[in-house]
Every structure is written in structure tokens, then in C-alpha cells.
Amino acid sequence: MSVSARIFFVGGAISYRALFNWIQPGMYVATMLGSPLFQILFFTYVGRYAGSQDDAFFIVGNAIQVAAMAGIFGMTMGIANERQYGTLQPLLATPANRLAIFAGRALPFVVNGIAVSVFGFVASWLLLDFRPADGSVPALAVAILVTTCSCVALGMLIGSIGLRARDVFFGANLVYFLMLLVCGVNIANDDLPGWLGAIGRCLPLTHGIEAAREIASGAPLGDVSGLLATEALIGLAYATAAYVLFRVFEAEGRRRASLETY
Amino acid sequence: MTARLFGIGWVFHLKSLTHSLFFVLVSVLQPVIFASIAFFMFESGSQTGTLLYLALGAGLMGIWSATLFGSGGAIQWQRWQGTLELMVGAPPPLLALLLPLTVATATIGIYSVAGTLLWGRLFFGMALDFEHPLTLAVALPATILSLGMLGLLLASTFVLYRNANAFSNLLEYPVWLATGLIVPLSLLPGWVTPISWILSPTWGMRAIRDAAFGGNAWPEIGMCIALGLVYLGLGALALRNFERLARTRATLSLT
Numbered sequence: 086m087s088v089s090a091r092i093f094f095v096g097g098a099i100s101y102r103a104l105f106n107w108i109q110p111g112m113y114v115a116t117m118l119g120s121p122l123f124q125i126l127f128f129t130y131v132g133r134y135a136g137s138q139d140d141a142f143f144i145v146g147n148a149i150q151v152a153a154m155a156g157i158f159g160m161t162m163g164i165a166n167e168r169q170y171g172t173l174q175p176l177l178a179t180p181a182n183r184l185a186i187f188a189g190r191a192l193p194f195v196v197n198g199i200a201v202s203v204f205g206f207v208a209s210w211l212l213l214d215f216r217p218a219d220g221s222v223p224a225l226a227v228a229i230l231v232t233t234c235s236c237v238a239l240g241m242l243i244g245s246i247g248l249r250a251r252d253v254f255f256g257a258n259l260v261y262f263l264m265l266l267v268c269g270v271n272i273a274n275d276d277l278p279g280w281l282g283a284i285g286r287c288l289p290l291t292h293g294i295e296a297a298r299e300i301a302s303g304a305p306l307g308d309v310s311g312l313l314a315t316e317a318l319i320g321l322a323y324a325t326a327a328y329v330l331f332r333v334f335e336a337e338g339r340r341r342a343s344l345e346t347y
Numbered sequence: 348m349t350a351r352l353f354g355i356g357w358v359f360h361l362k363s364l365t366h367s368l369f370f371v372l373v374s375v376l377q378p379v380i381f382a383s384i385a386f387f388m389f390e391s392g393s394q395t396g397t398l399l400y401l402a403l404g405a406g407l408m409g410i411w412s413a414t415l416f417g418s419g420g421a422i423q424w425q426r427w428q429g430t431l432e433l434m435v436g437a438p439p440p441l442l443a444l445l446l447p448l449t450v451a452t453a454t455i456g457i458y459s460v461a462g463t464l465l466w467g468r469l470f471f472g473m474a475l476d477f478e479h480p481l482t483l484a485v486a487l488p489a490t491i492l493s494l495g496m497l498g499l500l501l502a503s504t505f506v507l508y509r510n511a512n513a514f515s516n517l518l519e520y521p522v523w524l525a526t527g528l529i530v531p532l533s534l535l536p537g538w539v540t541p542i543s544w545i546l547s548p549t550w551g552m553r554a555i556r557d558a559a560f561g562g563n564a565w566p567e568i569g570m571c572i573a574l575g576l577v578y579l580g581l582g583a584l585a586l587r588n589f590e591r592l593a594r595t596r597a598t599l600s601l602t
Binding site for chain 2 (some may be wrong): 273
């Protein structure tokens with residue numbers, strides 16, 4: 086294995102274990118499984134009461150959106166906690182490939198996000214009688230993968246900002262809740278005021294959720310390839326912006342000797 | 348003396364919490380976002396719920412979140428800040444020092460109600476017509492006080508678990524659901540109803556809605572106060588147990 090590949094895989098795994106605060110079993114079950122489950126139940130019941138859409142609309146929207154919990158909060162912790170825990174300076178003193186360091190951190194959170202999302206779908210199948218169209222599961226898995234990756238990219242961006250910002254978790258929380266509003270999770274994008282819908286279309290999740298809903302109702306993967314490609318491109322744009330910010334803040338931190346100052 | 352201690356402590360913690368960005372998020376921004384989500388869901392649906400109904404429900408959701416996150420980790424936070432030993436070592440009972448904090452976390456929830464009402468008024472022209480404004484002026488503090496005492500119970504029991512934050516994360520949505528803040532209990536499985544009876548936000552929400560839309564809110568206000576006293580008694584017992592164990596085992600400052 087090349088040095089960069091080792092940093093990507095081993096460094097990413099170690100970083101996940103060291104910096105992801107919710108990895109302890111009790112914490113993980115309550116936060117990464119319990120909370121998403123109740124989020125799905127809550128919005129499904131609100132949806133039933135409001136009478137706006139059928140159960141599947143809210144189940145698919147929220148079961149995909151909960152992947153953002155791992156993607157955004159996890160990835161934010163994976164980068165910004167280096168600074169908070171005082172390990173940023175030693176990390177950046179190494180000659181390691183920065184792209185490998187940065188991208189390697191994303192992989193465990195992608196896996197984690199997929200696991201949380203799959204749990205959300207399985208729990209909905211058990212508790213809410215959710216039944217996706219026959220044969221739609223593989224395509225649904227593709228939608229989950231693409232959407233989780235783009236959410237992790239957004240988390241990377243927030244994490245990079247955390248190398249400079251004082252309270253990055255405020256931003257992560259705010260973004261997470263705003264996504265519930267503008268990304269078509271519980272309200273169809275067309276039912277939002279134009280400007281809110283436009284914000285949603287520039288964020289990860291929106292196109293992925295739309296694709297997942299169509300897949301769950303029977304559309305083949307080919308029919309939603311445009312939506313998934315858009316979702317992937319949005320994710321790529323956020324990941325690129327995140328990496329650029331990471332390098333800019335690293336250079337700035339070295340120049341001003343302010344890597345770990347608040 | 349105790350009243351003075353409570354008053355000073357409450358004001359101090361209220362100011363302290365107001366300066367926390369996290370509590371601004373939980374008590375102001377989050378309820379407004381959830382109120383917006385509910386509003387758009389209702390607008391595109393068939394349910395004829397009023398905006399005021401949603402604004403009050405989302406406001407109470409914020410009170411619960413502020414209490415849950417503020418009180419659930421109250422002792423742990425004092426421990427991290429190194430002030431827990433000082434609180435336990437001070438002459439007044441620990442209960443008299445902790446209660447102002449937990450009531451302050453619930454009081455922060457006032458921002459939620461104010462925020463969601465202001466949101467409805469400014470963005471959607473919502474009329475602030477309350478049927479019984481004076482009753483509302485009693486129902487809201489009664490709800491906040493009972494939640495503050497529930498907060499004391501949370502604080503004194505969550506401290507026994509290392510992953511108290513996880514409990515806080517876990518309990519936010521279920522209590523929103525089980526207390527009928529947005530969704531009527533009649534839509535939920537029957538076994539949820541008895542659980543709702545022992546949660547004061549259920550009675551607080553009913554009292555506030557009765558006061559706002561017309562109805563007799565006083566029985567619900569009475570239930571809030573009664574439940575608050577039960578929480579206070581249980582919280583005091585749990586707190587005494589925690590203090591005894593921490594002194595015996597010398598684990599007060601250990602996380």
C-alpha cells in the first residue's frame with residue numbers, strides 16, 4: 086500500500102475512532118440510531134396530521150436526511166476537533182499528503198451515514214409499514230450512497246471553517262435544521278417560497294431525496310440518473326471548496342502562528 | 348434567604364444561558380425552523396390548523412429542548428467547569444443551588460414562544476388574539492416552572508450516566524410527540540396517552556391552548572403545578588442520593 090493510501094485508510098480510521106465523539110456504543114445507539122428513528126416517526130405523524138403527503142414521502146425524506154447527521158456533525162468533528170483537542174499542529178507538521186489526510190477522514194463517515202440511513206429505512210419498514218417498490222432496493226442504495234457522500238462533503242466544508250471559526254458546531258446545527266426545511270425532506274420543493282426552494286437546490290440532499298422518492302415509487306435508476314448526477318456534482322463542488330478552505334486556513338494559520346488560537 | 352438565593356441564581360443562570368450561542372439556537376432558531384416546517388406542511392395539506400396553534404406548539408417544543416439540553420447536562424457542565432465541588436461544598440443545600448439553574452433553562456424557553464409568535468406575526472401576519480390573556484399569563488409561567496422542576500429530575504438522574512448527552516439527543520423528538528405539541532394524541536398509538544399524563548408539557552400545552560383559543564385552562568394549570576411538585580420531590584431524593592454516593596466514593600469531580 087502506498088504512503089498516501091495508508092494515510093487515507095489508516096489515518097481516516099484512526100481519526101474516526103479518536104475524534105468522533107459519538108462512537109461509544111451507548112452514545113452511538115442513542116444519537117445515531119435512536120434520534121433518527123424518532124425524527125422519522127415525528128415527521129411521519131406530523132405529515133399524517135397535516136394530510137399533505139403520504140407516509141412514504143416523509144419516510145424516504147427523513148431516512149435519507151438522517152445520513153446528514155453522520156455526514157455533517159461527524160465530518161465537522163473529524164476536522165474541527167483536531168483544533169479543539171490540540172492535535173492540529175502535530176498533524177500539519179507532518180509531510181503527509183494533505184488530500185489523503187483530508188479525504189481519508191470522509192470514508193468512515195460515508196459508511197456511517199449509509200448505516201444510519203439503512204437503519205432508518207429498516208425501522209420504517211418494521212414500524213410504519215413502509216414498502217418500497219419491488220426491486221427498487223439496489224437503486225435506492227445507490228441514491229443513499231450518492232446523497233451521503235454529498236452530505237459528507239458539506240460536513241467537510243463546515244469542518245474546514247471550524248479550523249478558523251470559534252463555534253463551528255453552532256453552524257453545523259443550524260445547517261442541519263435548515264436542511265429539514267429547505268431540502269425537500271418534509272415539504273416538496275415546489276411548495277416552498279421560491280427563494281427557499283432555490284437555496285435548497287444548491288444544497289446536498291435535495292436532488293438525492295427527490296431521486297430516492299422516485300425510485301421507491303418504482304422508477305428505474307436510469308430515470309433518476311440526472312438527479313443523482315446533479316447531487317454528485319453538488320457534493321463534488323462542496324468537497325472542492327472544503328479542501329481549498331482547508332489549505333487556505335492551513336497556510337494562514339502557519340503565516341500568523343494562529344493554528345490553534347480561538 | 349432561600350428565595351433570595353433562588354432569585355439571584357435564576358437571574359445569573361438566565362444571563363449566562365442567554366450568552367450561549369447553543370441555547371440561542373435551541374431556544375430561538377430551532378423552534379422557528381420547526382414552526383416554518385409545520386406551517387408549510389399544513390399549508391400544502393388538508394388539515395385546517397391555525398398558525399397560532401403551530402406557533403404555540405413550536406414554542407413549547409423549544410421550551411422542552413432548552414430544558415432537556417440545559418438541565419440534562421447541568422451537573423456534568425458544572426463538573427467540567429470545575430464549579431461542582433464549590434456548589435456541593437457551599438453551606439446551602441445543593442438543591443437550592445441547582446434548582447435556579449434548571450428553572451433558568453426552562454425559562455430560556457420564553458424566547459421560543461416569543462420567537463415563534465414574532466415569526467408568525469412578522470412573516471405571516473398572524474393575529475395575536477388570545478381569548479384569555481390573563482390566564483395565558485399564568486399558564487406560561489406555570490408550565491415553565493413545572494418544566495424547570497422536571498429539569499431538576501433530569502439533572503439528578505442523568506448524572507448517573509456517562510452518556511447523558513446521548514439521552515438528551517434521544518428524548519427530544521419522543522417528548523414532542525408524546526405530549527401532543529403538534530400532533531394530537533388521538534393520532535398516536537393508545538399506549539402513548541398514559542405516558543403523556545406524567546409529562547408536564549402535555550398539561551402545559553393544553554393550558555396554553557385553552558387560554559389562547561378559549562376553554563378552562565385552570566385544571567391543566569393545576570396539573571402542571573402538581574406534577575412540578577412531584578418532580579421536585581423525586582429530584583430532591585435523586586440529588587441527595589447522587590451527593591451521598593459522590594461523597595462516599597470520592598467521585599464528585601470524576602466524569
